[in-house]
């Protein structure tokens with residue numbers, strides 16, 4: 001895991017102090033160990049986990065300056081991308097959100113305390129938290145949670161005006177962006193740019209959406225409604 005992470009960091013020109021890299025590796029090892037008894041990830045090979053989980057999460061360091069920012073990770077699962085980012089940039093004010101209570105409890109009570117990683121935890125569905133935490137975050141990030149049009153409705157309400165939503169996407173990034181153009185506009189966003197990174201031999205994209213307006217009060221709708229009638 002270590003060789004793969006160090007090689008990847010060098011390739012992406014991400015420079016981290018050794019102790020932070022070591023802590024990120026300890027977190028990666030904890031995920032793989034817990035994965036034997038709790039369903040956290042389909043990736044079990046340590047070198048692949050280093051690329052596809054740890055390094056992929058850290059690409060966001062190349063996209064925006066995150067020092068001192070508040071960041072919400074929507075659908076964090078086993079902690080990606082939020083936890084590696086917080087270890088790499090300790091001044092980040094991290095909030096992790098996921099609807100699966102078991103994963104959140106593991107992160108909060110078992111995984112993060114021994115690593116000294118501090119975060120806030122929101123266990124529940126993003127669409128249910130959006131009113132209480134509306135327009136509260138500098139940055140919202142999300143990976144592997146939903147198609148971009150639906151994801152924008154889940155994530156953009158949390159971003160304050162002037163902040164950013166970072167959607168981590170794979171091969172279908174361009175199609176999803178095209179399909180989500182109406183939703184982005186309607187929800188107060190403005191597509192800024194996409195950044196591409198080579199991760200595990202494939203191109204991964206980070207779609208950067210700037211929050212330039214307000215999200216109308218009626219969004220997000222229920223998940224059933226979003227899926228039934230995606231914004232266009």
Ligand code: SAM
Nearest residue numbers: 075076077080098099100124125126143144145
């Ligand atoms: N982001 C992590 C990653 O990239 O490894 C986890 C991805 S996993 C495929 C999707 C996660 O999103 C699951 O843990 C699921 O519980 C969560 N999720 C899906 N829809 C959600 C919603 N509406 N609100 C909160 N969490 C959600």
